Amino acid sequence: MAHFVDARTRVLQEESTKAVLSNCSDPKADLAAERARATFDVGELLHYLNGGREKVERKAHFAELISRTEWGNKSERYFQTREEQYVHGLKVAFGIWDFMKEKRLGISDGRVLRSLVNAPGGLELHIGMFIPSLISHANPEQQAKWLPKAQSLEIIGTYAQTELGHGTFVRGLETTATYDSDRQEFIVHSPTLTSTKWWPGGLGKTATHIILMARLFTKGKDYGPHAFIMQIRSLEDHKPLTGITIGDIGPKFGFNGVDNGFLRLEYVRIPREAMLMRFAKITPEGDYVPPPPANAKASYATMMYVRSTIVQDAGKFLSMAVTIATRYTSVRRQTTSSKGQRETQVLDYQSVAGSLLPLLATAYALHFTGKVMMQMYTDFERSRDRGDFSNLPELHAFSSGLKAMCTTITSEGIEKSRLLCGGHGYSRLSGLPDMYTSYVQNSTWEGDNNVMFLQTGRYLIKSLLGAMTGKTLSGYAKYLENAQFEMKERCNVSTEVQWLDPAAQLAAFRNRAARLCVDAAEQLKQESGGNPVFEGEPWDNSNVIVIKLAVAHSQYVIYKNFMDSLQGIRSRGELQPNTVRALADLQGLFGLTVLEREVGDMLESGYLSARQVKLLRAQQRALVKAVRPNAVPLVDAFGFLDYELSSALGRSDGDVYRGLLEMAQASPLNRTEEGPGWKAVLEAQMKKPGSRSRL
Numbered sequence: 014m015a016h017f018v019d020a021r022t023r024v025l026q027e028e029s030t031k032a033v034l035s036n037c038s039d040p041k042a043d044l045a046a047e048r049a050r051a052t053f054d055v056g057e058l059l060h061y062l063n064g065g066r067e068k069v070e071r072k073a074h075f076a077e078l079i080s081r082t083e084w085g086n087k088s089e090r091y092f093q094t095r096e097e098q099y100v101h102g103l104k105v106a107f108g109i110w111d112f113m114k115e116k117r118l119g120i121s122d123g124r125v126l127r128s129l130v131n132a133p134g135g136l137e138l139h140i141g142m143f144i145p146s147l148i149s150h151a152n153p154e155q156q157a158k159w160l161p162k163a164q165s166l167e168i169i170g171t172y173a174q175t176e177l178g179h180g181t182f183v184r185g186l187e188t189t190a191t192y193d194s195d196r197q198e199f200i201v202h203s204p205t206l207t208s209t210k211w212w213p214g215g216l217g218k219t220a221t222h223i224i225l226m227a228r229l230f231t232k233g234k235d236y237g238p239h240a241f242i243m244q245i246r247s248l249e250d251h252k253p254l255t256g257i258t259i260g261d262i263g264p265k266f267g268f269n270g271v272d273n274g275f276l277r278l279e280y281v282r283i284p285r286e287a288m289l290m291r292f293a294k295i296t297p298e299g300d301y302v303p304p305p306p307a308n309a310k311a312s313y314a315t316m317m318y319v320r321s322t323i324v325q326d327a328g329k330f331l332s333m334a335v336t337i338a339t340r341y342t343s344v345r346r347q348t349t350s351s352k353g354q355r356e357t358q359v360l361d362y363q364s365v366a367g368s369l370l371p372l373l374a375t376a377y378a379l380h381f382t383g384k385v386m387m388q389m390y391t392d393f394e395r396s397r398d399r400g401d402f403s404n405l406p407e408l409h410a411f412s413s414g415l416k417a418m419c420t421t422i423t424s425e426g427i428e429k430s431r432l433l434c435g436g437h438g439y440s441r442l443s444g445l446p447d448m449y450t451s452y453v454q455n456s457t458w459e460g461d462n463n464v465m466f467l468q469t470g471r472y473l474i475k476s477l478l479g480a481m482t483g484k485t486l487s488g489y490a491k492y493l494e495n496a497q498f499e500m501k502e503r504c505n506v507s508t509e510v511q512w513l514d515p516a517a518q519l520a521a522f523r524n525r526a527a528r529l530c531v532d533a534a535e536q537l538k539q540e541s542g543g544n545p546v547f548e549g550e551p552w553d554n555s556n557v558i559v560i561k562l563a564v565a566h567s568q569y570v571i572y573k574n575f576m577d578s579l580q581g582i583r584s585r586g587e588l589q590p591n592t593v594r595a596l597a598d599l600q601g602l603f604g605l606t607v608l609e610r611e612v613g614d615m616l617e618s619g620y621l622s623a624r625q626v627k628l629l630r631a632q633q634r635a636l637v638k639a640v641r642p643n644a645v646p647l648v649d650a651f652g653f654l655d656y657e658l659s660s661a662l663g664r665s666d667g668d669v670y671r672g673l674l675e676m677a678q679a680s681p682l683n684r685t686e687e688g689p690g691w692k693a694v695l696e697a698q699m700k701k702p703g704s705r706s707r708l
């Protein structure tokens with residue numbers, strides 16, 4: 014009902030309103046002014062990063078269409094209960110599926126749609142691991158039987174590997190698959206409490222089938238973990254099959270639209286053909302045929318695929334967080350130095366810009382590394398299909414370290430972005446809390462980050478030891494051939510501006526990694542009392558330095574990818590000079606920010622002098638300033654749509670306060686004026702006789 018305000022009240026208020034308006038913020042104008050400062054053509058970069066104008070327009074068209082569907086409507090997004098989230102997540106998955114079928118779209122469009130709606134649900138593992146496992150582990154007959162059913166959603170699968178007792182140590186899995194040659198069947202069983210499968214996404218209430226990772230026993234011998242396909246629920250009434258107990262594992266830190274589940278198996282029989290037999294096989298008589306030695310780790314291939322996609326996506330999530338924080342801190346004004354002056358845009362505070370703009374640069378760095386990672390995985394698949402597994406060790410080392418590095422950077426980056434948004438960053442309506450709680454599991458799943466770093470460190474130390482005996486190295490570890498030379502190297506930068514040279518930055522990254530590799534190998538030798546031992550106590554006692562080495566190597570790789578990508582862009586003339594210049598500033602800012610954080614190692618090793626560190630810091634600060642005018646244009650170039658970000662603070666028009674007020678209206682607490690607590694609790698207590706007497 015309209016509220017009547019009399020004339021006297023209005024007149025009295027008029028003066029104070031005028032005073033407030035004179036320096037009140039105008040967020041839309043602020044954002045427009047930021048865009049006017051661009052030193053490069055935003056459209057050009059937008060199209061370059063997103064694969065061309067046509068793809069950008071296609072995404073906007075999809076967003077327009079799906080935002081009008083029931084499953085694509087995001088207005089209730091932040092107010093759903095867990096059950097609502099779960100059911101909604103399923104509707105989204107099926108909605109996308111049908112949309113793709115109706116419009117005859119391929120997987121790359123599917124990725125775009127999934128990213129636009131951004132509502133992970135019970136089908137994540139079906140798409141992310143069940144189907145990929147069939148493709149990489151099943152033989153042609155098995156693929157012919159299962160893939161059509163999986164691809165038409167006749168069955169829904171997940172990947173059941175982790176158990177209550179073991180996640181990291183895959184060889185320690187306790188679920189058994191014991192071959193019975195009389196009936197040509199496997200008996201799958203959970204022999205202990207700790208063998209209960211725990212965590213698989215979609216297992217709780219959605220999946221009808223699983224890829225089961227279990228220890229294969231035949232003729233009394235244990236052959237370690239292998240992959241099997243089996244049905245767990247009836248296709249008629251969705252109830253668990255005999256001998257199978259399944260359920261949801263309860264609420265989690267985030268990602269609650271997904272029904273991560275538990276599973277117990279009690280002497281369940283599955284046919285011999287349930288074992289995925291592309292590489293290892295079992296004969297009807299129960300003889301085990303191992304995979305060729307070169308692909309002994311072939312059963313781990315799905316994990317490597319997923320790690321590669323995680324690396325590919327890390328940059329996208331960081332870019333989303335940075336887009337929200339950059340737009341918001343450009344329109345957020347706080348504190349004025351003198352009366353009558355407009356308050357300062359918070360992005361102009363050195364403390365804010367100094368944290369946020371390096372994150373913006375990092376988001377670009379991760380974008381380029383994501384591309385390199387996927388290219389490397391695709392190359393591996395091609396050679397694997399020809400029977401050539403020679404690049405598997407490098408792919409494993411590269412994807413493990415980058416998975417750990419990129420997810421650490423992005424997890425921390427989302428949280429830093431949230432903090433930079435002050436109080437409004439704590440509101441779910443900013444989009445940042447949900448982004449954090451549903452992203453941060455990337456540091457744990459698909460291999461805990463420290464464990465993944467250790468895999469990379471192991472590979473690097475072995476490479477170094479090989480090089481010392483004359484072995485030629487290839488790929489990103491090639492620099493270790495010169496490790497002895499690097500031990501004597503000193504940085505030759507003598508002016509601030511020399512730090513802008515990518516070669517100087519790359520040399521520092523490389524030198525730090527090479528020296529750490531030598532140190533780590535030395536420590537491992539000492540712990541081993543001679544020849545390095547890559548397991549047990551000597552290895553465990555060297556974990557800290559090995560992880561440090563893997564971090565340094567991954568940082569070197571990310572920087573090198575950024576540098577090489579930019580060189581490629583330059584030499585192919587793909588972007589105009591102004592755009593390349595803006596990217597070069599980001600490359601420098603990324604490089605110097607990481608080096609600045611790690612100077613301790615380089616001072617300790619003697620590679621850098623205290624004076625060179627001072628010069629480095631000064632140049633890093635100068636680059637923060639250089640990037641500042643392009644901050645909003647550079648996040649605009651990522652091309653996120655408002656629909657995609659679902660953030661009151663990240664709105665592309667800058668109208669953040671209206672955004673907060675409008676989005677808050679959907680809160681279920683606002684359904685009635687008095688609120689749900691009035692009748693249920695407040696009224697009875699507040700009107701209780703004697704309630705006015707004090708405590």
Ligand SMILES: CCCCCCCCCCCCCCCCCCCCCC(=O)SCCNC(=O)CCNC(=O)[C@H](O)C(C)(C)COP(=O)(O)OP(=O)(O)OC[C@H]1O[C@@H](n2cnc3c(N)ncnc32)[C@H](O)[C@@H]1OP(=O)(O)O
Pocket residue numbers: 105106107109110120123124127136137138140141142172174175180181182183184214310313314316317319322405406409457458459460461464468471472475
């Ligand atoms: C919506 C509809 C839309 C439709 C549209 C469609 C759009 C499409 C959109 C797409 C949607 C996507 C959705 C995504 C969702 C994804 C969700 C992901 C969820 C994540 C799930 C998980 O979380 S699932 C479980 C993962 N669980 C692990 O990740 C365990 C880690 N644990 C280990 O991985 C091993 O345990 C560990 C440590 C290596 C030790 O393994 P180990 O003990 O056997 O080995 P050792 O350490 O002894 O090493 C012995 C030698 O093996 C070498 N080696 C080791 N591994 C190797 C390997 N992989 N390859 C080669 N070599 C390897 C090593 O380098 C040594 O080599 P060397 O001897 O020469 O030095």
Ligand SMILES: Cc1cc2nc3c(=O)[nH]c(=O)nc-3n(C[C@H](O)[C@H](O)[C@H](O)COP(=O)(O)OP(=O)(O)OC[C@H]3O[C@@H](n4cnc5c(N)ncnc54)[C@H](O)[C@@H]3O)c2cc1C
Pocket residue numbers: 138171172173174175178179180181182211212213214268273454457458459460461462463464467556
């Ligand atoms: C949201 C989510 C979804 C998941 N989805 C699935 C799924 O679909 N399917 C599935 O099978 N699994 C799934 N997982 C399980 C996931 O893969 C494991 O949690 C992960 O691999 C880590 O294993 P863990 O939990 O046993 O940790 P642990 O190995 O117990 O780690 C605990 C700590 O010990 C350290 N540590 C462990 N081993 C070593 C070592 N050898 N050297 C040094 N340090 C070590 C780790 O660094 C960590 O700090 C999911 C997990 C999460 C959180």
